[in-house]
Amino acid sequence: MACASRNFCREASEVYTRSVGTTVPRRHYTYEEYLVLDEASNVKLEYYAGDIYAMAGGTPEHAALSLQVGSSLNVQLEGGLCRVYGSDLRIRVLATGLATYPDATVVCGPLERDPEGKNTVLNPTLVVEILSRSTASYDCGEKREHYQQIPSLREIVFVAHDHRRIETHRREPGSWSVHRAVPGESVALDSIGCRLDVDGLYERAGA
Numbered sequence: 001m002a003c004a005s006r007n008f009c010r011e012a013s014e015v016y017t018r019s020v021g022t023t024v025p026r027r028h029y030t031y032e033e034y035l036v037l038d039e040a041s042n043v044k045l046e047y048y049a050g051d052i053y054a055m056a057g058g059t060p061e062h063a064a065l066s067l068q069v070g071s072s073l074n075v076q077l078e079g080g081l082c083r084v085y086g087s088d089l090r091i092r093v094l095a096t097g098l099a100t101y102p103d104a105t106v107v108c109g110p111l112e113r114d115p116e117g118k119n120t121v122l123n124p125t126l127v128v129e130i131l132s133r134s135t136a137s138y139d140c141g142e143k144r145e146h147y148q149q150i151p152s153l154r155e156i157v158f159v160a161h162d163h164r165r166i167e168t169h170r171r172e173p174g175s176w177s178v179h180r181a182v183p184g185e186s187v188a189l190d191s192i193g194c195r196l197d198v199d200g201l202y203e204r205a206g207a
Contacts, residue, residue, distance in 0.1 A: 034099065035117045038090070047099040048146075055101065061161045062130045064205035066103045069128050069159060072201060073106060076194040082108040082125065090120045091127065095149035103159075104128035106192050112152075123152040126191050130159045144169065148176060154191030164202045 028050035029037070037052060038045040044055040058066070066087060074084045085105045092099045092114050099120065106126040114120035127147055129139045140158060147156050148169075156169040164183045169176050170190060181187035186197040 031097070031099070031116060035120075038099075039119075044087075044101045046101070048097060056132075056134060058130070059132065059161065061205070061207055062103075062132055065130050065159055065161055065201070065207060066128075068201050068205045069130075069157075069196065070104045072196060073104070073189075073192070073194055077106070077192060080193075082106050082192050085121075090117070091124055091150075092117070092120045092122055093146045093149050094122060096146050098143075098146040100143070100146075102127040103130045108192065122150075124150060125152060126155045126157065126189060127153065128157040128159065130161055132161055136160075155189055157187075157189065157196075159201075161207070164198050164207070166196055166198055166201070 029047070029052055030050075031047065034045065034047040034052055038047070041054075043057070046053045046055050070084050070086055077084060083106065085107065087101055087103050089105050090099060090101055091105060099117075102124070104127070105121070105124045107121060107123060108125040109123075111121050112123035114122055129143070131139055136158075144156060147153055148171075154171050158167045158169075160166070166181045166187045168179045168187055168189065170179060179187060181196070181198050183199055186195045188195050
């Protein structure tokens with residue numbers, strides 16, 4: 001596991017059981033069936049290996065942090081070739097089959113759309129996950145490993161919702177490096193030329 005010792009990825013609760021919310025009644029679904037169900041659903045659905053999972057709704061703190069991360073990146077990227085997308089953008093990992101919704105996504109250059117689902121994007125440059133007690137173990141572990149199979153992806157950003165800490169996983173030649181920022185620090189997002197100030201981000205989110 002790429003998360004360094006004593007960081008919030010390892011400290012996260014292990015209560016996550018793979019179904020973030022509830023599982024659609026058990027049967028094997030095709031990706032095409034998932035797309036139909038997801039488009040009609042009033043909650044976001046995640047797909048992997050024939051299973052469909054209802055993604056849990058976020059807390060007010062989660063929602064505020066997600067908005068502030070997206071807003072900060074949007075300001076810094078204005079006028080450039082990279083665009084910030086919110087949590088409504090579906091990402092698919094072709095190598096593993098996972099389809100999911102990061103809390104924020106940055107795509108640099110033209111969108112590469114999934115030929116099987118035109119509203120699904122295949123080429124994120126950076127993804128952001130706001131961690132919660134119930135999902136942190138999955139986000140930092142299994143889901144991170146899926147993300148790392150996306151050829152275009154250069155950075156994964158994990159933002160703790162219950163204390164001030166940001167962790168980035170950055171693609172290096174042959175490996176991924178881990179960088180952490182705590183109060184009084186900022187973290188560089190080299191893949192898109194941005195920075196996130198820890199205190200400023202959490203203060204604007206009221207956390």
